[in-house]
Amino acid sequence: MSDAPAKVTAHDVARLAGVSQSAVSRVFTPGASASKATVAKVRAAAEQLGYRPDPLARAMITGRTRIIGLVVAYLENQFYPVALERLSRAxxxxxxxxxxxxxxxxxEKVAEVVQELIDYRVDGIITASVSMSNDLTARLLALGIPVVNFxxxxxxxxxxxxxxxxxxGGRRATEFLIAGGHTRIAHVMGWQGSSTGRDRAEGFRQAMExxxxxxxxMVDGMYARDTAAAVARELCQGPNRPDAIFVGNDHMAFAVMDELRFGLGLDVPGDISIVGxxxxxxAAWPAYDLTTIRQPVNRMVGATAEALLGLIEGTASPQKTRIDGPLMVRRSARIPQGYKP
Structure with missing residues (x-):
């Protein structure tokens, strides 16, 4: 015979607290309503008995695990750890x-990961820096698992x-460089297989035109530090050196600045202005003091959480949301005369 203690159940808690089993369930279900007195009695009884709700059992009853799967390609770019932390909190x-x-x-790799998330019975999926195939999207929607691209x-x-x-944002960054008197402007693009890279390059083209x-x-830096540094070195060793570079993200911009200053001995912004x-x-560290377009991460995170939960709860439809962000002016680029933010 086993000497393991009997598992404490919600029924045990309800009996000790003098409430119904459904009241115990409401107390331990996020978002459910229960009076302060009921909450106090149930939690005191649960603490006394050592009760912990079983999320798997609850999922069997409700059909919800209250787990969101997040798929991300890389974390080298500081933007993603910051965004993931805030998404998790939200x-x-x-x-x-x-x-x-x-x-x-x-x-292939995204499909493998998504299959694992399906096995974990997630309620929804957020993708960051990866794309979904048409077949995978159709499969998830058929299973009732909504997807939000962040x-x-x-x-x-x-x-x-x-x-x-x-x-x-790409247009605003380029207009700032043009207003600063720059005419020989290059763009180290973000990976052109991504919408972000293509759209920022389109903004650059529009402003230049x-x-x-x-x-x-206009060279693809692949969102990779080594690639961006190599591109910067090649651009700035020739006779027609740019006087300004708009870089497709800060991760690459730091590499470009390091290569220009420490690899080629150039001054930023004296010889070349950089905007990320x-x-x-x-970006705000004194070592870089990078002028850059701010991604409105708090608003993006809030919109992502609201959109996904709306899809899960059936109160929202698919949407395309673009949130404008400001230019943060620092000292890596020449500031136009009379400039006012």
Whole structure:
């Protein structure tokens, strides 16, 4: 015979607290209503008995695990750890928890991870820096698992996208450089397989065309530090060196600045102005003091949580949300005369 103690159940708690079993369930269900007196009695009884609710048993009854799967391709870029922390907090405040999976941005790898999330019976999925195939999207929707793309857009009306206004941001960054008197401007683009990279490049093109300027170069930096540094070195060793570079995100911009200053001995912004995109915490460090477009991460996180929970609860439809962000002016780029933020 086993000497293991008998498992304490919700029925035991209800009997000790003098309430119904459904009242115990409401107390331990996030978002459910119960009077303060009931909550106090139930929690006191639970503490005395050592009771802990069984999330798997609750999931069997309600059909909800209250777990959100989050799929991300990489965390080297400071923007994603910051966003993940805030997403987790926002969802925890609503009684949900995040299960994070890393996946290479390939159809096969994403499909493998999503299958694992399906096995975990997640209530919804947030993707960050990865894309969903049409077949995978259809499969998830057939299973009733909604998907929200965070900081990535897809041309699929079935999916919800929450991004900054990347076209407007790319245009604003480039207009700032033009206003500073720069005419030989290059763009180290974000990965052109992503909507963010393409949209920021489109904003750059629009601003250059409106000013009657032709780009010195537009090169894909792949959102990779080493690639961006190599691109910067090649751009700035030739006779037609740019006098300004708009870089597709801060992660690459730091690499570009390091290569220019310590690899080529150039001054930033004396020789070349640099503007980035994201406004990650390191952008404000004195070592970089990077002028950059701020991604409105708090508003993006809030919109993502609201959109996903609305889809789970059946109160929302798929949407495409673009949130504008400001230019944070620091000292990595020449400030136009008379500039007022």
């Amino acid at each position: 969802l925890q405040d609503r009684g949900y928890h995040i299960l994070v999976f890393m996946a290479e941005n390939s159809t 900081n990535r857009g897809q041309d699929d009306a079935r999916l919800t996208d929450i991004t900054s206004d990347n076209v407007a 409106a000013a009657g300027l032709a780009p010195i170069a 995109y994201d406004d990650v915490p390191m």
